[in-house]
Amino acid sequence: MDECYCHVWEIDSVEIEDQLLENSIFSIEVHATFTYSNSEQDDEELDLAAQIDSLETETLRRTHRLPLDRMKSNPRSTIYGILNSMYIRVERFMVDKILDCATRMLGNKHYKNRNVLRMGVDVDVMVEKLPFDVDDDSDPETIPASEAAIEGLEEVKVDNTIDCAICLDSLSSGCKGKRMPCSHVFHGNCIVNWLGISNICPTCRFELQ
Secondary structure, three states: OOEEEEEEEEEOOOOHHHHHOOOOEEEEEEEEEEEEEOOOOOHHHOOHHHHHHOEEEEEEEEEEEEEHHHHHHOHHHHHHHHHHOOOOOOOHHHHHHHHHHHHHHHOOHHHOOOOEEEEEEEEEEEOOOOOOOOOOOOOOOOOOOOHHHHHOOEEEEOOOOEEOOOOOOEEOOOOEEEEOOOOOEEOHHHHHHHHOOOOEOOOOOOEOO
16 A cells, blocks of 8 residues: 655745746755565565565656746646656645645745745655656656647536545535546546646546547
8 A cells, every 4th residue: 555755845045047037936846755665576475574675766856847826826736736747646635735835935924025936845655566667767748638628528417525636625416527538527627727737637647639
C-alpha cells in the first residue's frame, strides 16, 4: 500500500530577474522522492532486513511557475495538476498544505510587493512500482484539449456520492457533473479548467483527442 509524506514551507528570497516580470507568479519547487522495492520477491517472502536492503529511491525535482491569478481562481485544480504531472498519487492533505501556505503568503504584508512568491514542497511516496522511467529526464509535454472535445463532454447526474479527483471535494448524489470518455466524472468547472491545461484524464491518464 502506498504511503505519503508532504512538507511545505515559504522560501523568503528575491532574485534580480524578478523585477523584469510583468505579472506576478508563484514559483513552487517540488522535490518528489519515490521509495520502492527492487526485489522480484513479494515483501511477505522477505524478512525485515531483506525488505530494507531491497529499497531504492528516485527523486524528481521541478520548479513550477504559475500565474498568481490562476492560483487565486482555481487553486485546488492547479495544485492537483502540479502534483499529478510528477506522478504523485495526490492526497487531500497535500493539496491542503500547499494551499494553506499559498494563502498565508498572499495575506502576508512581507510579500505584498513581490513579483515572485516562492515556496518549497517535499513529497515522499512509498510505492510498489516506480511510476516513471528513470532513464527519461524529459518533462512530460502538457497539451490542452481542443475546445470541441471540451464542449463535447457529457453532462451526467451523479447517482451515488463520489469524490472529484481534481478538487478532492464531493459530488453529492443528484448533482450534475461532466464525464470523460473514460467514464470518470468530475465537477464541470474542475474538468473544464483542467482540460484547458492538459488533455489527460487526472484519474487514469486517458488522452482526450
